[in-house]
Amino acid sequence: MTLPVRAITLIVLLASVGVPARAELPAPVRAMLDAAIASGNESDIASVAKVAKVANPTDAKEIDAMVASHRQAVKRAELAHKREAGTFEDWHGNGELGGSTTTGNTRSAGLSAGLTLTKTGIKWRHRVRATTDYQRNDGATTRNQWMASYEPNFQLRDSFYLFGLAMYEKDRFQGFSDRTTVSGGFGYRAVETDDLKIDIKGGPAWRGTHWLDDPATNELEGLAGTDLVWRLTSRIEISDNAQAIWGADNSTYSNTAAFTAKLNGSLSGRFSYAVRHETNPPPGSVATDTITRATLVYGF
Structure with missing residues (x-):
């Protein structure tokens, strides 16, 4: 299900309030990013990742790694689908x-x-x-x-x-x-x-x-x-x-x-x-x- 970008932004900000900077991404923020990735909507993923990095700057590398891992998985799935598609499929x-x-x-x-x-x-x-x-x-x-x-x-x-x-x-x-x-x-x-x-x-x-x-x-x-x-x-x-x-x-x-x-x-x-x-x-x-x-x- 596609999540409204404004709602995601608000939830991520609220979830991050009062959470001290640390090496591991806060659980509420990770949950919101996982939900955006699960939706498959690239616009929502980019919006959530952007706000999450602003609210948690010390976790920017982990956020980027999660998004990059998602995109690599999508690319692998697309390549597998193209290899398996028959002559009259995928038009x-x-x-x-x-x-x-x-x-x-x-x-x-x-x-x-x-x-x-x-x-x-x-x-x-x-x-x-x-x-x-x-x-x-x-x-x-x-x-x-x-x-x-x-x-x-x-x-x-x-x-x-x-x-x-x-x-x-x-x-x-x-x-x-x-x-x-x-x-x-x-x-x-x-x-x-x-x-x-x-x-x-x-x-x-x-x-x-x-x-x-x-x-x-x-x-x-x-x-x-x-x-x-x-x-x-x-x-x-x-x-x-x-x-x-x-x-x-x-x-x-x-x-x-x-x-x-x-x-x-x-x-x-x-x-x-x-x-x-x-x-x-x-x-x-x-x-x-x-x-x-x-x-x-x-x-x-």
Whole structure:
């Protein structure tokens, strides 16, 4: 059970009044710290430990040792769980559903849906993403876009990793019936803190495109991308995913920025803006498309 931080603070202070400084942590203070650790709430643990050290400065090392021992035990349990998790276990993610508006090849409003799944093991990270945007205007379908991707990462050493990418797209309004991209290379986690993560990756890519009015193309190209997740508060998060695919005949630049705010429990609201630019689009297609989405997100 999560203990109210103010109540814990008051109890610890009262329990410590009149207790002379000594090598062993006073029993009431130890009991409060044990209760906070048993709750598993890291915020409460930090609050109780902070107040306990103020009230009992000569016992600061013992308090720090208790907290450190707890965190090591949690880490060992997490590693054991990751080792034992099966292929279809320990996946987390979110699904989103809402509305969207577009500019570029079409100007209309419609529905958007998305799914993101992630799994983090000891050496492997997996991410599956899928999005769809469907719009109609004056009785005619003006957008029917689909995208699905799978990206496995394998940790090498320090912040370096290998990545793979398989992506499939359908967007007839950008001039192609379907497009498949396969890539792989090196990645680097440039920043990793509790609140901010930035990944940079790049490598060769093969892309096959079935154009609506032109012959199909198969090209060896280059891919570079960045992924940013910045947690501003416990309830607000900003993310940005940028990708560039360079080809001899056509290059694609895309970026999706999103602002997510937790509403209640597993439910969040998200506002995102996506832009994609083709350097050499088919005749009759506009080079730059944008999609603005407002969705409700359910995390699991």
